[in-house]
Amino acid sequence: MKRKNYAILMMLLIVLAMYMATIKMMKTRVIHSPTVTSHFLVDTEVCRMPNVDPFDSSIKSLVKYKNFIKCRGVTPLTFQEGQILRLNMGVINTKYKRQFSYCEYHGINRGNNMDDNKYQYTPHGTIFNKDIVVTEQFIRVKCYDKSHRVIYSNYHAFILQQPTRLQQLKTRFSKHNEENEPRETLNVVMIGVDSVSRLNLIRNMPTTRDYLLRHLGAIELQGYNKVADNTFVNIVPITTGRFVEELPWDEQKRGEPMDKYNFIWKNFSSCGYTTLYAEDYPQTGIFNYLKRGFHVPPADHYYRPFALAVDGDKSVWTTDHHCVGDRFETDMILNYTTEFMKLYNRVPYFGFSFLTRLTHDSISNTASADILYSNMFRDIHNQGLLNNTVLIFFSDHGMRFGAIRKTYIGKLEERLPMMFLVFPKWFYKKYPQITQNLKINQNRLTTPFDIYETLEDILYFTGGVTDDIDVQQRGISLFEEIPVSRTCDHAGILPHWCTCMSQQELSTNDQFYNMSVNYLIDYINQQFVLNNVTDICWPLKLGRTKSVHIIKNNDKLLKFKQSLNDVINRTVSYNEKRVHSTYIFQVAVSLMPGSGEFEAAVRYDETSRNFTMAGDISRINKYGHDSDCVHGSLLRKLCYCK
Incomplete structure (x- = not known):
C-alpha cells in the first residue's frame, strides 16, 4: 500500500513539474511574441484589419536574424563636439607617434549652381594640429604625415546657426x-x-x-x-x-x-x-x-x-x-x-x-x-x-x-x-x-x-x-x-492596397480566373504601346498564374460570393433595374520573358461586363537592370528590355 501511495505521489510530482515547465515555456514565448488581444488591428463594421503574428510559422524561415552589422573601421583621429572639431591625440600619439604632421579641412557646399546632384569643395583649406572651431557646415578632413602623405580621411556634418x-x-x-x-x-x-x-x-x-x-x-x-x-x-x-x-x-x-x-x-x-x-x-x-x-x-x-x-x-x-x-x-x-x-x-x-x-x-x-x-x-x-x-x-x-x-x-x-x-x-x-x-x-x-x-x-x-x-x-x-x-x-486607399478587405481564392475552373489574368496581361502590354516602347520592350506572356483572389470588405464577403455565383451562372441579359455591382479580383502572375512577378487588383463591372484596373501594379521581385532601357516608375516595373 505504501509503495502504491509512493508511486501515486511520484506521478503527481512529475505532472506538476511538467505543468510548471509548460507555464515557464509559455512565459518565455510571450517575451518574444506580442500578446494578441484581438483578432483585428481595426475592428469596425466596414473595416477589419487582421492582427497576424509577426513570428507566424508561415514566415519563420524568412525572418531569421543575421549577424548584427558592426562598423569595423579604424579609430578616428577627429571627432565632433558641438561646433568644435577635436583631434584624438591619444590615438595620434600611440598609433602615429612621430609620423603625424597636421590636418586640413575643406568645406563642402552646393555652390551657386541649381543642380541637386552637384557639390564642390572650398578652394582653400583650413590647416590645424589642435582642436578647432569649424566655420563650415560640411567638411572633409585629411591628415598628413611629415612626408605630406595622407594617413587619414573623414567627413563631418555640423549644424551652424545662420x-x-x-x-x-x-x-x-x-x-x-x-x-x-x-x-x-x-x-x-x-x-x-x-x-x-x-x-x-x-x-x-x-x-x-x-x-x-x-x-x-x-x-x-x-x-x-x-x-x-x-x-x-x-x-x-x-x-x-x-x-x-x-x-x-x-x-x-x-x-x-x-x-x-x-x-x-x-x-x-x-x-x-x-x-x-x-x-x-x-x-x-x-x-x-x-x-x-x-x-x-x-x-x-x-x-x-x-x-x-x-x-x-x-x-x-x-x-x-x-x-x-x-x-x-x-x-x-x-x-x-x-x-x-x-x-x-x-x-x-x-x-x-x-x-x-x-x-x-x-x-x-x-x-x-x-x-x-x-x-x-x-x-x-x-x-x-x-x-x-x-x-x-x-x-x-x-x-x-x-x-x-x-x-x-x-x-x-x-x-x-x-x-x-x-x-x-x-x-x-x-x-x-x-x-x-x-x-x-x-x-x-x-x-x-x-x-x-x-x-x-x-x-x-x-x-x-x-x-x-x-x-x-x-x-x-x-x-x-x-x-x-x-x-x-x-x-483614398485603392482596393489593391486596402487591408480592410477579405480575400477568397478562386478555383482554376472559375471563368473569372482566366478572364482577370488575361486582362492584366493585355493591360501591361498596352502600356508599352501607349508609351511607344514596343521596339525596346518585349511583349509579355503568361508564365504561371500564382493565384486569383476575390476581394471585398470583410463584412460583405459572403453576400459578395453569393452575388458572384449569380453572375457566373446567369446567361440571359441583365435587367436594367438590377442593382449595379462591381467585383474586384487580385491577380498574381509570373510573366515571360524575364520571370517578372506581378500583383494587381482588377475590377469587373457587372453591367458593362468590362474589366478595369483597381489600383497600381506591384512588382514583387527585383527587376535589377532588366528595364534600364526605359524611364518612369511604371515602365521600369513592367519592361523587359530587348
Missing part, C-alpha cells in the same frame, strides 16, 4: 502669431525609415518600440495603411496632402524640379520655423531618384551636398557601404538631426529626415538599426529635447519584394508601415480630448493624408476638436476621432 536667416524667421514667426494666434507652438521632427512594416519593427527593433511606447508614451497607429506603391508616392501625401497625380507632377518631364510644390516644410518655414531636410542615400533620394530634386535647397539645413560627397569617396566606406570608418551612416544622420534639435531648442523648428540604405533591401538589416534609434530617442528625451517637440517616427511601406513579399503576411506587411507619434507629456494632460482621440485612432483606419492634416493642425493649433467629422473627408487630423464608418474608399 544669424541673418534667423532674424528673417523671427519676423515671420511674429506675423504668424499675430495673424493665426496658435494656442501652442510645437516643434516637429519627422524621422522616416524606408521599408519597415509595423510587424518587422516588432521583430527586429523591439528595444526602440519598447522605448517609444513605455517611456515616451507614443501613439502607435496600428491601422496605418499606405495609399500607393513606393516611397515617393507615399511621402507626397504625407507632405502635401495630395496624390502625386494631383500636384500635378508629370513623370515624363524628368527635367522639371520639385521646387514649385507646396511641401509641409514650406508651410512651417513661412510661419517662422527653421527647417532641416536630410537623407542618407543620395542615389535613391525621395525627390531625386529618376527626378531632378530641388533647384533651390528645400530647407535651411540641407544634407544632400554632404551625402553626395561622402557617397562618392570609396576610401572611407566599410562594412558593405553601411559605415563611414567606425560610424554607421544611419548614426551620422541621426546625430545631425539631434544637433539640429539642440541648437534650435529655443526657437521653433521643423525637421524631416529619411533613412534608406540600411533597410531598403533587407528585412533583417533592420535589427542593426535598433540600438541606433533607441539610443537617439533616449538621448533626446534625457536632454529635454522632446519637452516642446512632436516626434514622428514612421515608414513609407513594408518590404515590397523578395521571398517574404510572396507570402500572405508579407503582402499585409507591405501595406502596413509603422507610424508612431510622440507628443510632450504635458500635452497629453493639458488636452485630454485630443489625447483620447489619439488613443482611439490607434485602432482606426489611418493614412498618410491624415498625417498631413495633423501637421497642419500642429502648425495652426487651436486646442479644440470638431464634434462632427465628415467621413467623406479623405484626410482627417488625428486630433479628431476617425469615424468608425470610414472605409478605404473614404480614406
Whole structure:
C-alpha cells in the first residue's frame, strides 16, 4: 500500500513539474511574441484589419536574424563636439607617434549652381594640429604625415546657426502669431525609415518600440495603411496632402524640379520655423531618384551636398557601404538631426529626415538599426529635447519584394508601415480630448493624408476638436476621432492596397480566373504601346498564374460570393433595374520573358461586363537592370528590355 501511495505521489510530482515547465515555456514565448488581444488591428463594421503574428510559422524561415552589422573601421583621429572639431591625440600619439604632421579641412557646399546632384569643395583649406572651431557646415578632413602623405580621411556634418536667416524667421514667426494666434507652438521632427512594416519593427527593433511606447508614451497607429506603391508616392501625401497625380507632377518631364510644390516644410518655414531636410542615400533620394530634386535647397539645413560627397569617396566606406570608418551612416544622420534639435531648442523648428540604405533591401538589416534609434530617442528625451517637440517616427511601406513579399503576411506587411507619434507629456494632460482621440485612432483606419492634416493642425493649433467629422473627408487630423464608418474608399486607399478587405481564392475552373489574368496581361502590354516602347520592350506572356483572389470588405464577403455565383451562372441579359455591382479580383502572375512577378487588383463591372484596373501594379521581385532601357516608375516595373 505504501509503495502504491509512493508511486501515486511520484506521478503527481512529475505532472506538476511538467505543468510548471509548460507555464515557464509559455512565459518565455510571450517575451518574444506580442500578446494578441484581438483578432483585428481595426475592428469596425466596414473595416477589419487582421492582427497576424509577426513570428507566424508561415514566415519563420524568412525572418531569421543575421549577424548584427558592426562598423569595423579604424579609430578616428577627429571627432565632433558641438561646433568644435577635436583631434584624438591619444590615438595620434600611440598609433602615429612621430609620423603625424597636421590636418586640413575643406568645406563642402552646393555652390551657386541649381543642380541637386552637384557639390564642390572650398578652394582653400583650413590647416590645424589642435582642436578647432569649424566655420563650415560640411567638411572633409585629411591628415598628413611629415612626408605630406595622407594617413587619414573623414567627413563631418555640423549644424551652424545662420544669424541673418534667423532674424528673417523671427519676423515671420511674429506675423504668424499675430495673424493665426496658435494656442501652442510645437516643434516637429519627422524621422522616416524606408521599408519597415509595423510587424518587422516588432521583430527586429523591439528595444526602440519598447522605448517609444513605455517611456515616451507614443501613439502607435496600428491601422496605418499606405495609399500607393513606393516611397515617393507615399511621402507626397504625407507632405502635401495630395496624390502625386494631383500636384500635378508629370513623370515624363524628368527635367522639371520639385521646387514649385507646396511641401509641409514650406508651410512651417513661412510661419517662422527653421527647417532641416536630410537623407542618407543620395542615389535613391525621395525627390531625386529618376527626378531632378530641388533647384533651390528645400530647407535651411540641407544634407544632400554632404551625402553626395561622402557617397562618392570609396576610401572611407566599410562594412558593405553601411559605415563611414567606425560610424554607421544611419548614426551620422541621426546625430545631425539631434544637433539640429539642440541648437534650435529655443526657437521653433521643423525637421524631416529619411533613412534608406540600411533597410531598403533587407528585412533583417533592420535589427542593426535598433540600438541606433533607441539610443537617439533616449538621448533626446534625457536632454529635454522632446519637452516642446512632436516626434514622428514612421515608414513609407513594408518590404515590397523578395521571398517574404510572396507570402500572405508579407503582402499585409507591405501595406502596413509603422507610424508612431510622440507628443510632450504635458500635452497629453493639458488636452485630454485630443489625447483620447489619439488613443482611439490607434485602432482606426489611418493614412498618410491624415498625417498631413495633423501637421497642419500642429502648425495652426487651436486646442479644440470638431464634434462632427465628415467621413467623406479623405484626410482627417488625428486630433479628431476617425469615424468608425470610414472605409478605404473614404480614406483614398485603392482596393489593391486596402487591408480592410477579405480575400477568397478562386478555383482554376472559375471563368473569372482566366478572364482577370488575361486582362492584366493585355493591360501591361498596352502600356508599352501607349508609351511607344514596343521596339525596346518585349511583349509579355503568361508564365504561371500564382493565384486569383476575390476581394471585398470583410463584412460583405459572403453576400459578395453569393452575388458572384449569380453572375457566373446567369446567361440571359441583365435587367436594367438590377442593382449595379462591381467585383474586384487580385491577380498574381509570373510573366515571360524575364520571370517578372506581378500583383494587381482588377475590377469587373457587372453591367458593362468590362474589366478595369483597381489600383497600381506591384512588382514583387527585383527587376535589377532588366528595364534600364526605359524611364518612369511604371515602365521600369513592367519592361523587359530587348
